[in-house]
Amino acid sequence: MGWSISWLAVKDxxxxxxxxxxxxxxxxxxxxxxxxxxxxxxxxxGWSILALQRFEHKFLAAEHAxxxxxxxxxxxxxxxxxxxxxxxxxxxxxxxLWRVVHNAEEEVEEFQEVExxxxxxxxxxxxxxxxxxxxxxxxxxxxxxxxxxxxRLAEALTGFAHDHAGDEETKxxxxxxxxxxxxxxxxxxxxxx
Numbered sequence: 275m276g277w278s279i280s281w282l283a284v285k286d287x288x289x290x291x292x293x294x295x296x297x298x299x300x301x302x303x304x305x306x307x308x309x310x311x312x313x314x315x316x317x318x319x320g321w322s323i324l325a326l327q328r329f330e331h332k333f334l335a336a337e338h339a340x341x342x343x344x345x346x347x348x349x350x351x352x353x354x355x356x357x358x359x360x361x362x363x364x365x366x367x368x369x370x371l372w373r374v375v376h377n378a379e380e381e382v383e384e385f386q387e388v389e390x391x392x393x394x395x396x397x398x399x400x401x402x403x404x405x406x407x408x409x410x411x412x413x414x415x416x417x418x419x420x421x422x423x424x425x426r427l428a429e430a431l432t433g434f435a436h437d438h439a440g441d442e443e444t445k446x447x448x449x450x451x452x453x454x455x456x457x458x459x460x461x462x463x464x465x466x467x
Contacts, residue, residue, distance in 0.1 A: 276354070276355040276356040277308075277353055277354065277355045277436065277437070278327075278328065278329040278353075278354040278355075278356060279308050279325070279326060279327060279328065279329065279352070279353060279354075279436060280326040280328060280329060280330060280331040280333070280334055280350065280351065280352040280353075281307070281323060281324060281325045281326060281350070281351055281352075281434065281436060282323070282324050282326075282333060282334060282338075282339075282342075282348065282349070282350040282351075283321045283322065283323050283324075283348070283349045283350070283428075283432040283434060284321070284322050284342050284343075284346050284347070284348050285320055285321055285346050285347040285348075286320050286346055286347075287322050287342070287346050288316070288322070289314050289315075289316045289322045289452075292314065292322045292324060292342070293314060293454065295338070295341065295342060296324075296333060296338075298312060298454045298455070299454065299455055300314075300452050300453075300454060300455075301452070301453040301454055301455040302453070303452075303453045304450055304451060304452045304453065305449075305451060305453065306448050306449055306451065307323070307325035307436065307448040307449075307451040308325050308326075308327055308436065308448070309451075309453075310327070310451075310453040310454070311326070311327045311328075311454075312324065312325070312326055312327070312453070312454040313325045313451035313452060313453050313454055314451060314452055314454055315450060315451045315452065317432075317433065317434065319432070319433050321432045321433065321434065323432070323434050323451075324454075325436075325448075325451060329352055329353065329354040329359075330352045330361075331352070334350045334352060336370070339363075339365045339370065340365070340368040340369075341368075342365075343365035343366050343367060343368055343369075344367060344368055345367065346366070347364065347365075347366055347431075348364070348365040348366070349362065349363070349364050349365075349428050349431050349432050350362065350363055350365075350428075351424065351425060351428040351436075353421075353424075353425055353436070355421065357378070357379060358376070358377075358378035358379070358418050358421050359375075359376065359377045359378065359379070359421075360375070360376050360421050360422070360423070360424045360425050361373065361374065361375040361376075361424050362374055362424035362425065362427055362428040364394070364395070364431065370392060371392050371393060371394075372390070372391065372392035372393055372394035372395070373390070373391045373392060373394075374388050374389070374390050374394055374398060374423060374424040374427055375388060375389045375424060376388045376389070376418075376420050376421050376423055376424055377389070378418050378421065387402060387405070387406075387420045387423065388402070388420055388423045388424065394427065395427065395430075395431060397427060397430040397431070398423070398427050401422075401423055401426045401427055401430065402420075402423060405419045405420055405422060405423055405426075406419075435448075436448065
């Protein structure tokens with residue numbers, strides 16, 4: 275079984291504001307990110323992280339990114355290692371600044387590392403150089419190193435990595451996430467015409 279998840283991070287936004295945007299409430303339990311359909315964490319670095327158990331989760335849609343990036347940095351990442359697709363993007367003040375995608379199933383050329391739009395951070399060049407070196411040194415082949423490029427870029431910017439449980443060097447390990455629930459049905463408003 276592989277990863278099929280998404281996560282988003284907003285800089286200098288209280289978790290309560292992030293949850294309220296999506297109509298979510300803390301569930302009272304805590305644990306490891308991605309062990310619950312939705313979980314969140316406020317990191318000492320100033321990032322609030324929302325971890326989502328679904329690839330290309332609807333919370334990553336442009337309307338949410340526009341709203342949450344007003345006056346803030348917004349980074350999101352989505353990955354499915356069963357089909358080797360990964361993507362990350364950065365927003366600020368309602369505008370998408372960059373997007374990096376690796377899709378092993380949609381190679382335009384014989385070999386494609388990543389598809390880039392906008393102006394990604396300079397960290398991407400170093401990440402790609404490292405991955406190229408790992409790719410060239412792999413004598414047996416069969417590993418898609420460039421799948422990690424969008425993921426590592428999002429990690430470099432936020433300090434959060436989906437697969438670093440308990441790693442002391444990681445600024446934001448995946449432990450101590452608070453599980454989230456949708457408001458009770460009684461609090462929802464339903465309109466019928």
